[in-house]
Amino acid sequence: MFLEIKDLSVKIENKNILKSLNLNINKGEVHAIMGPNGSGKSTLANVLAGKEDYEILNGKINFKDNDLFDLNIEERAQEGMFLAFQYPVEIPGVNITPFLHSAINSKRKRMNEEEIDNLSFAKLLKSKASDLGINIDMLKRSVNTGFSGGEKKRYEILQMSILNPDLAILDETDSGLDIDALKIVTDGVNKLKTKDNSFLIITHYQKLLDYIKPDYVHVMVNGSIVKSGGSEIAAEIEKDGFQKFQ
Amino acid sequence: MNSETLNTLDSLSKNKYKYGFVTDIDADKPKKGLNEDIIKFISSKKNEPKWMLDWRLKAYSKWKKMKEPGWANLKFPKIDYQDIYYYSAPKGFDKKPKDLSEVDPKLIETYNKLGIPLEEQKVLAGVAVDVVFDSVSVATTYKGELEKLGIIFCSIGEAIQNHPDLIKKYLGSVIPPGDHSFSALNSAVFTDGSFVYIPEGVKCPMELSTYFRINAENTGQFERTLIIADKGSYVSYLEGCTAPKRDDNQLHAANVELIALEGAEIKYSTVQNWYPGDEEGKGGIYNFVTKRGLCAGKNSKISWTQVETGSAITWKYPSCILKGDNSIGEFYSVAITNNFQQADTGTKMTHIGKNTKSKIISKGISLGKSQNTYRGEVSFLRKADKARNYTQCDSLLVGNKCGAHTVPYIDSKNNTAVIEHEASTSKINEDQLYYCRQRGLSHEEAVSLIVNGFCKQVLQELPMEFAVEAQKLVSISLEGSVG
Numbered sequence: 001m002f003l004e005i006k007d008l009s010v011k012i013e014n015k016n017i018l019k020s021l022n023l024n025i026n027k028g029e030v031h032a033i034m035g036p037n038g039s040g041k042s043t044l045a046n047v048l049a050g051k052e053d054y055e056i057l058n059g060k061i062n063f064k065d066n067d068l069f070d071l072n073i074e075e076r077a078q079e080g081m082f083l084a085f086q087y088p089v090e091i092p093g094v095n096i097t098p099f100l101h102s103a104i105n106s107k108r109k110r111m112n113e114e115e116i117d118n119l120s121f122a123k124l125l126k127s128k129a130s131d132l133g134i135n136i137d138m139l140k141r142s143v144n145t146g147f148s149g150g151e152k153k154r155y156e157i158l159q160m161s162i163l164n165p166d167l168a169i170l171d172e173t174d175s176g177l178d179i180d181a182l183k184i185v186t187d188g189v190n191k192l193k194t195k196d197n198s199f200l201i202i203t204h205y206q207k208l209l210d211y212i213k214p215d216y217v218h219v220m221v222n223g224s225i226v227k228s229g230g231s232e233i234a235a236e237i238e239k240d241g242f243q244k245f246q
Numbered sequence: 247m248n249s250e251t252l253n254t255l256d257s258l259s260k261n262k263y264k265y266g267f268v269t270d271i272d273a274d275k276p277k278k279g280l281n282e283d284i285i286k287f288i289s290s291k292k293n294e295p296k297w298m299l300d301w302r303l304k305a306y307s308k309w310k311k312m313k314e315p316g317w318a319n320l321k322f323p324k325i326d327y328q329d330i331y332y333y334s335a336p337k338g339f340d341k342k343p344k345d346l347s348e349v350d351p352k353l354i355e356t357y358n359k360l361g362i363p364l365e366e367q368k369v370l371a372g373v374a375v376d377v378v379f380d381s382v383s384v385a386t387t388y389k390g391e392l393e394k395l396g397i398i399f400c401s402i403g404e405a406i407q408n409h410p411d412l413i414k415k416y417l418g419s420v421i422p423p424g425d426h427s428f429s430a431l432n433s434a435v436f437t438d439g440s441f442v443y444i445p446e447g448v449k450c451p452m453e454l455s456t457y458f459r460i461n462a463e464n465t466g467q468f469e470r471t472l473i474i475a476d477k478g479s480y481v482s483y484l485e486g487c488t489a490p491k492r493d494d495n496q497l498h499a500a501n502v503e504l505i506a507l508e509g510a511e512i513k514y515s516t517v518q519n520w521y522p523g524d525e526e527g528k529g530g531i532y533n534f535v536t537k538r539g540l541c542a543g544k545n546s547k548i549s550w551t552q553v554e555t556g557s558a559i560t561w562k563y564p565s566c567i568l569k570g571d572n573s574i575g576e577f578y579s580v581a582i583t584n585n586f587q588q589a590d591t592g593t594k595m596t597h598i599g600k601n602t603k604s605k606i607i608s609k610g611i612s613l614g615k616s617q618n619t620y621r622g623e624v625s626f627l628r629k630a631d632k633a634r635n636y637t638q639c640d641s642l643l644v645g646n647k648c649g650a651h652t653v654p655y656i657d658s659k660n661n662t663a664v665i666e667h668e669a670s671t672s673k674i675n676e677d678q679l680y681y682c683r684q685r686g687l688s689h690e691e692a693v694s695l696i697v698n699g700f701c702k703q704v705l706q707e708l709p710m711e712f713a714v715e716a717q718k719l720v721s722i723s724l725e726g727s728v729g
Binding site for chain 2: 049050051072073074077078082083085088089091092093094099100102103104106107110142143159163
């Protein structure tokens with residue numbers, strides 16, 4: 001099993017957020033999690049990435065034959081887990097290009113691969129950026145600093161395509177995007193999809209799933225997955241909302 | 247702040263200082279203590295004319311009546327001026343060597359270790375260096391090439407011998423010996439330092455640089471630097487400093503004077519990395535420095551850039567007197583304090599002429615149990631019509647046992663003056679750390695990246711050749727394990 005979440009319960013500040021959650025993802029699969037605000041979707045993303053604010057009450061997560069809780073944030077990232085943030089944070093003064101260069105090399109180091117040199121990296125970055133319709137001038141700016149909402153999301157997808165993760169988690173990447181930006185972002189995801197990597201797409205709206213075809217759709221309500229199935233579930237939600245699952 | 251961050255901070259504050267070695271070399275030293283005989287000894291060692299000795303003695307008599315300035319936010323035991331050596335030179339160093347074949351190989355080796363090669367074939371490309379070891383100047387590179395342009399770049403001792411007119415006219419003209427006790431002390435016992443004169447209309451084609459090294463124990467270093475940029479000229483100058491690790495505190499009290507005549511520009515950069523003391527706060531350099539520039543002529547400009555990472559105590563306010571109309575003063579500063587370091591640093595911008603402009607960008611980073619103070623004074627005199635100042639002070643706290651303080655004074659006697667002031671204090675941001683780590687960077691790499699980003703506005707003011715070095719230095723000051 002590629003990713004196996006078993007009976008996961010998590011709390012933050014005395015509030016139980018995830019309750020006995022189970023989810024299995026195989027290599028090459030695209031999973032979508034849909035749910036109303038406050039159902040615990042983002043918490044699941046952050047627990048997977050290793051954010052330290054949460055208390056794990058119960059459960060196990062296996063990722064590529066590792067006990068995920070044995071790995072810290074950067075080790076999980078180096079093992080191929082990528083989180084596209086809902087609200088990417090600004091880091092003033094830290095230039096995009098060297099930032100991503102360090103990121104890719106830290107991953108290569110862990111995989112015992114040779115580090116990529118400046119020149120090859122610059123080429124790689126340029127070609128990936130032009131694939132995503134990102135202006136080269138943007139690569140000279142500081143990480144997320146002064147970016148519009150759409151630029152931030154596009155930059156997340158650029159990072160994802162450079163780091164080429166085994167498991168990409170997209171946390172409400174569609175929120176705040178207009179249709180054009182949504183197309184660019186989802187195109188990027190579709191291009192990256194292979195039979196060896198997997199996606200976990202968290203979204204509130206059904207719209208995103210018009211562009212990315214998931215193999216499985218899960219409905220999350222109140223900290224647990226209450227229904228799983230194919231893309232027909234998304235259509236059901238589109239029609240009736242989350243009401244009937246609660 | 248979570249526990250992992252605290253652990254990293256803990257390891258960060260175990261600062262490693264890689265310049266802490268001692269060169270084993272015999273030194274010529276008079277007895278400890280400060281008195282007229284010592285001043286006469288220094289003056290005669292340097293073969294100075296009588297007017298210079300008289301100037302020193304006058305400064306000494308002023309010093310005897312003065313008290314140390316008390317405004318700074320610093321705590322340290324009283325300095326015993328009678329327990330310091332005021333002169334130390336490698337044995338047999340009565341005259342500056344003519345070329346490197348006369349220099350003790352141990353000294354050349356010392357500078358190689360510090361990354362400052364002196365041998366002709368290895369000298370830093372595009373940078374002329376004057377190196378000062380304890381009280382004497384050891385070597386100056388690229389001297390011949392500069393002479394062709396009429397540029398004088400030599401030790402202050404040589405300038406007293408060879409260019410007495412310039413020295414008599416300008417030495418003490420910006421920092422009068424009686425300004426405060428440290429300037430009087432320096433004027434009485436200064437030993438070496440650099441002298442630069444750029445003739446009218448000449449743009450100096452390379453960076454000029456001085457490298458100061460304190461080696462001998464219990465020895466004070468009293469450097470004196472004087473830079474004169476004649477009309478329409480330009481020079482960029484950089485100083486670097488290191489010292490061995492010792493348990494005792496050592497005193498460094500420098501005076502640096504800059505004079506920019508009409509249309510001239512001086513860019514002065516400092517990378518200060520004196521020994522900061524150990525994790526318990528033992529040892530380290532007491533760095534009491536007076537730096538002041540005079541924009542004497544119209545349209546002149548003086549720009550100070552400093553990266554202060556070393557010293558147990560830093561007391562330093564590189565300042566500009568904007569006398570000429572339309573003249574410009576700038577101050578860019580990064581001060582990092584760790585462990586028990588204390589820094590009280592900032593600037594003074596005095597607007598005298600019309601349309602004068604000044605800009606202050608200060609970035610203070612405090613780690614460990616250190617205290618970091620920005621102290622600045624911006625004043626507009628009566629005739630400074632339409633003068634402007636922009637000040638930005640940002641402080642970054644890393645951990646919760648350190649302190650950051652901002653003390654800006656503004657004094658305006660002219661109501662056309664425009665003053666802008668921005669200040670911020672922030673803690674290192676957990677969301678930024680999380681973001682960097684989610685991309686695979688280690689906790690330490692992430693901290694270093696964020697701090698370097700915080701300082702970027704200042705670091706980018708450094709000459710190209712040193713910007714990369716300075717960035718590394720910033721990282722080393724933060725990291726425990728690297729170095």
